[in-house]
Amino acid sequence: MELTLWTYEGPPHVGAMRIAASMEGVHYVLHAPQGDTYADLLFTMIERRDRRPPVTYTTFQARDLGGDTADLVKRSIAEAVERFRPQALLVGESCTAELIQDQPGALAQGMGFGDLPIVNLELPAYSKKENWGAGETFYQLVRGLLKGQIPAPGSPRPDPGRWRSEGRRPRLNLLGASLLGFRCRDDVIEVTRLLAELGVEVAVVAPLGATPADLLRLPEADANVCLYPEVADSTCSWLERQFGMACVRTVPIGIGATVAFLQEVVQVLGLDPALLPSPERSRLPWYSRSVDSTYLTGKRVFIFADATHAIAAARIASQELGFQVVGLGSYSREQARAVRAAATELGLEALISDDYLAVEAAMAAAAPELVLGTQMERHSAKRLGVPCAVISSPLHVQDVPARYAPQMGWEGANVIFDSWVHPLMMGLEEHLIGMFRHDFEFVDGHMSHRGETAAAAPEAPVSGVWTSDGEAELKKVPFFVRGKVRRNAEAYAQERGIGAITAEVMFDAKAHFSR
């Protein structure tokens, strides 16, 4: 038993819903009590979807438990098939139905729906979570649809360069994009553009926007791209094992990763390396080299996200923006190893946890100047007074922007530069404020050109341990960083058992924290 206040991931059947809702022509019958329909709003509110997820809930009640819940399951399945006429049916149960063991998948298979593909989802709700459920559902669906096409053992692996002899363009499948994933909609467009520049076509994008018929065409591509390992890793591995399909596994988030991704595509498909574009296709490299960005140097960054986005963010932050990564972690236990490896490279120990309070404590201890995280970290960072950019699910409605805002590819790098740097004070601005910080306009609230003092944020009274010269010095600090300087000085003094915070102590603390 584990006490949870907020959770990064929903239960595994919500992962299954993400797959069903991402696709067309799939319906999911979920054996679940009333209340579990709450999950619909994740799609209709957060993603602003214009339709309900294709899910039928059996809605069993306490009074049904004495009787025949299996019959209720069968009625729900029959009604759903009749009403929605899906091309493939997913059947599963939520946490409560798992306990009453009606075996809805087996029931469905015995109902005589002819050649309607039925996938029996067994997603253990008491040990697994949402991303695992999404990955498992996608895998079970692909496996269920393609099992009749598996080549005989010992068949030669298809050559990913066969497009040349077949006189056509090379083609790739993009796998893993789903609803409630971070910016998947725009990443697919961006990656499709990247590939088009190499003359590579996209065969199937799945699960986002795919039909079961599309999944049947997966083996026709020359190779797969595993865009989001959380969702597509097991499917890509299965296609590799059973169909001998090569897989591109670099996730193209950031300049370095985009370059590496394109190199991997060129290598896997046997394309001409001369086709590779220059990384200057994105503005990020120049923006990062430009003088204003000097002020980004060594900014302390704390990163916590799903594994894919956390690892990508750590590399971009340290190599492409010149930040100092002071914390790296993820709630994705399934991908913990990769996160640990990325942390080790930065001389850090990865935080693998789904306890947001532990993450907040680690964040506070790392004293970052910028947090890159999920909606959870956005709230924690707000409480600590640290700017934050959201880089990963779990999402809020504001993380599904109207504008084109991918994370992947060249444009993704542009978006990342803007959205990570904007929460920070810009270089020239920071410089000027440093120069003028003793001017009275800055000392007590930002003065408006209208001549009124803006209402300064209410501050807790300075604690009694400050001496008068310490307090005088503290007042000289610009108001918008004063709280932080005070907190730092007090923490510094407390750590060292210093009773009175003099101006000297404050400068010591400043030196300590600006290391």
Next chain:
Amino acid sequence: MEVLKESGQREVFCGLTSIVWLHRRMPDAFFLVVGSRTCAHLIQSAAGVMIFAEPRFGTAILGERDLAGLADANDELDRVVTDLLARRPEIRTLFLVGSCPSEVIKLDLAKAAERLNGRLTGRVRVVNYSGSGIETTFTQGEDQALTALVPLLPRGDQRQLLLVGTLADAVEDRFLTLFERLGVGPVVALPPRRSTELPPVGPGTMALLCQPFLGSTARALQARGVTLLPSPYPLGVEGSRRWFETAANAFGIDPAHTATVLDPLVARGQAAVAPHRRDLEGKRLFLLPDSQMEPALARFLHRECGMELVEVGTPYLDRALQQPELDLLPPDTALSEGQHLERQLERVRAARPDLVVCGMGLANPLEAEGIATKWSIELVFSPIHGCDQAGDLAELFARPLRRRAALAFA
């Protein structure tokens, strides 16, 4: 009045959702759901904007080991409670809230509460109730929580008015002022603002329900000798007036005096509703089942705002508590109880109403079909009770229509 009874898929929250407003009412109480990851995810999703200052509710998530052995589950629960209370020393009442999985595995939370009460005597009172989806729909969670408090209320024989059901503090303050003006008192409330200040009840107590979904609480109070005052509910000017009048009559207040107090409020409330009535009059309304407040809302929107009622759905129709509202609805009102979602949506599409009141899972899909909607969850989170709020209540329904009229893209 004929009622269409339906069963099938329901698009409603379970009773756990009530925690979102109950915990705000009692700042010294903690609500610990004993359930699954789904329960935790439900509450956080229903709360929408995460209330992130460490919330006073949480979920003890059952794991495989807890399912394997109930003895271990009990030990684990004790451990979680001990840790929690160590971290939150200000908590005086701990609600152990049962969920679908805890009910199905028959984890006995009543026994757990008894055991924990033995250990925590004098520090924290442990109370249990079920908010599970297999037994409760949305607002019934509050009904169950309050029902669990009834046996703990001390006995008191004094003549008093008991307000039953959570109100926003500001609304309650206003109501207390009005009762004082009317000469009705003393007035106490369940739930109280501090969980330790439980009101005494007895044969002198007259209970006035603030919400129509508190049937089980009402019956438990009656069993303690409390007299229930049947009334329309204090939504809209008319409902609020009748509600105050019910209390005043029960306390033997001169009707002329009552009118002196209420008339100016009624006039002001009607003036506040009037501009919204212009947007709502003649518009056709379809209420999907959600909170059991639907009959009262339908009465307000029909009688005070001039809307036509296409269908009034309610998850459960408690005749005893709803009769005063049903009496005020037109006799041919299409009333439905329970839900078969797909069939009900077919009726919505066929009727093409001007406004549908529904849950968040359905709002955008209906909007995308060209049907204006109002999210019902706002009705349990916003202060909407009383004459003074009638204008705001009408505005909640008028806004989607006004917004549609204001938008132009060509």
